Amino acid sequence: MRLRMPWRVGQKILESKEVPRGKGWVETQLKLTDFEPGEEKETELAEAVKQHLMCGEKLTRFYRLARRDIDRLQNDFVQTEVPPSELKDVFPMVLEDEDLAEIGSDPTVVQNIQFDDGLAVFFGSVRVVTTREPLEIDQMPEDAASALEGWDELIGVRHRRLHSIDVLWLPNDDDFVEVRADYPIGISRNVGEEVHRRVRNKIAELVGYDVLQTPVNLFPLIDGIYRQRDGKVVELSFGTTTASLKNEKMRRKRLCLRDEAYHRGGSAALELPIQPFNLSVVWQRRLGPNRFSLPELSLRSTSYESGSANPQLFDAVISKCMGHSDYDYVRGRILSYL
Structure with missing residues (x-):
């Protein structure tokens, strides 16, 4: 949850599951050091993670297709075998930065899940997030702080790898297919657009034709x-x-x-x-x-x-x-x- 969710969302989920929480993820993790949730609560929290993989912090595009084309896509993916991968093995959990060094940015199917209202196809990949974070000059070592004397603000740029999950949503009852690209804080709009291109190309490769052509104008x-x-x-x-x-x-x-x-x-x-x-x-x-x-x-x-x-x-x-x-x-x- 810490790797996936904004704190304001995560703390509401923890509250609804009656799980102890502090002020932010760091304090919450400390509070949970000796907490034994039990199998039922662990299952509930794992489900919350899965739902966030599907619905949380997304850059979404809609495609209007004929019903027969959506049915064909559903059938294609139901019959497509999910290839073995480390990302598939951990789903619905996600890997941290240090475990992602050998995993590429090309999206790969990690799971197909049939819901009452449609089919969700989950694509896993790795992308780099760049964040700019303020640094406290007065907390620097003495030599560094003296060298920075006269500067009012110091900004550090952090590059980290992110285990991303993008989703193809194929509904049962309407004509609007969606591609939901992961879009956490720190990812630029240009990266989001590139993710959509890669996922769309991967879908065309898997089903053998370019079915998602022009997104709906919003x-x-x-x-x-x-x-x-x-x-x-x-x-x-x-x-x-x-x-x-x-x-x-x-x-x-x-x-x-x-x-x-x-x-x-x-x-x-x-x-x-x-x-x-x-x-x-x-x-x-x-x-x-x-x-x-x-x-x-x-x-x-x-x-x-x-x-x-x-x-x-x-x-x-x-x-x-x-x-x-x-x-x-x-x-x-x-x-x-x-």
Whole structure:
């Protein structure tokens, strides 16, 4: 869980399973040193990891296919034997950085799982994540600290290997196939796009034909979700008829930017409506008394794309999902606009 999940998601899962937790993953691991969860709770936590592999922190593309093509894909993958690999052997667990040095970046099928509503094909691979982390100068050895005197901030760049799981989702009841690329903090949009290319090529190689050709254009959803007051908007970038560009972000996730006084006042002063091109929206879903999950959808484009004759956006960032239920809810909201 520590290797896969944002802390805010992980701590809610631990709470729901009645597992001790501290302030963050490090303190939680210390608390769990002598904790004996028992076989039933271990199974529940392993299931939570599996659901996060399928639904957590994904850069998703949708492909609209004829039902016969989806049925054919399902049949192809059900009959395809999963090749032996170290990534297959550990599934649904994931390997740490030091165990990934000899594993390549080419995606390989590690598991096919049939659910009530569709077939999930899991692809394992290794990719490099680059993070920039602040370093405390006053905690450096004396010689290093004196050499850095006069600098206000020190940033360290860390490169680490990540055991990634990308998913092909083949539904039973609708026409929208998905490729869900792993998209944790630290992975750039360019890397996400390259992952989609590799997974799509691997799917074509395995089934013998290029079935996933043009993803669904999600750009119209930005304006649609904003106008329909669907969910709570926590970030919005837009152009105005006065030739300005604005980016607004709510600091508290349970408040909606649409209702913020500055945003409403500025929008009302314009002769024509604003033109959104970048939006993040959160839905609050009840887990129990005073407990909620906050799955988030981000649709990120640019003002340049917005001004084109036919603006296009193929990627949806779906994050902070605790499992199938949260992801399926966000998916349902997306499909309602397509």
